[in-house]
Amino acid sequence: MDDSRPSSASGFAAVADALRALTFRDDFIVREIAAPASLAPDAVAFAGDVRPSADGGDSEYGTGRFVLLHDATEPDQWGGAWRIVCFAQAPLEPEIGTDPLLADVAWSWLVDALQSRRAEFHSASGTATKTLSKGFGSLGVEGDGAQIELRASWTPSGDLAAHVGAWAELVCMLAGLPPGSEGIAVFGAQRSSRD
Template sequence: MTGQSSAGSDFEAAVAELRATAFRADITVREIPAPQSLAPRAIALAADVRPDESGDSVYGTGRFVLLHDPEEPAAWDGAWRIVLFAQAPLETEIGTDPLLADVTWSWLMDALESRRARHRAASGTSTKTLSKGFGGLASEGDGAQIELRASWTPSGPFRPHVEAWAELVGMLAGLPPGSEGIAVLGARKAVRD
């Protein structure tokens, strides 16, 4: 087997592992088109927390991308890289908390640790946004949102990493582990990019 076909079969095995992952019932996960310019091979997933009939979520959303480049880019420190995005609307008072960005990053690290998702070379940003509607949007009032963008190089199986991402998306939306079927109060419509 050549190096190229071996890399392809490694990627196909990783894809099969991600596709076989079961998620909690109140987070809908689907495969979406992967970015083409980041790596020779990629798979992308999208998650929405308790989406409505049209597929939109007022609670939170996220994206998970597994990249594979057998050339092992130096910045990745390996042939695999995970890139994630998660966002959720917040109550305005929570959005002003000076520790919110730090807590959001710690939730990701805790989710990875709780799933035993070994990793290295982690990096990311946590952004909190406060907003106020004017004119035709004045009725929406004040709002806040938290957004986390992160990447790391996974070691070992991939399933724990995608499970940790789904846990983070749920946590940002106010769904702690084990809270399926429990009402979430105070959700606001998230602004989509």
């Protein structure tokens, strides 16, 4: 660590420890994963799965990643010392995947989740991608499939735990679990071996 960043390492460590201590709804399991080393001097990353399978792979209902980056030099494109990068993905029914507003809705769910937690942010950017697939040959038995994927980044301010909570809500929303639906059955999850 560079000693020219007074207390930044200890400050980041305290924030990372606080995020590690967060709890989530029972049907959303979060674990720490290796953070990318090339994006910032300090980083911590988490993976979250909606009702994960026993084998520990990505959930057939929805999955996501959350990365908190810290750079005391405050890169111009960030507009601050902190940056969040997140990913959320969930399978859909094929007829939902054809909705022309689906990508807009996915982005609005992220913004709504941030705003409902008073998680202040700026310099947001991202993409929402919907994918339709059809199996052929031996994969034909799997039928048609669809998937929504959101990748986003933003510069947070205030309580960073609120930003993690918003990401968790987004992953659950994409998986069909709106706030207050803990313990409710999830129907129609499709995930092919092609994913």
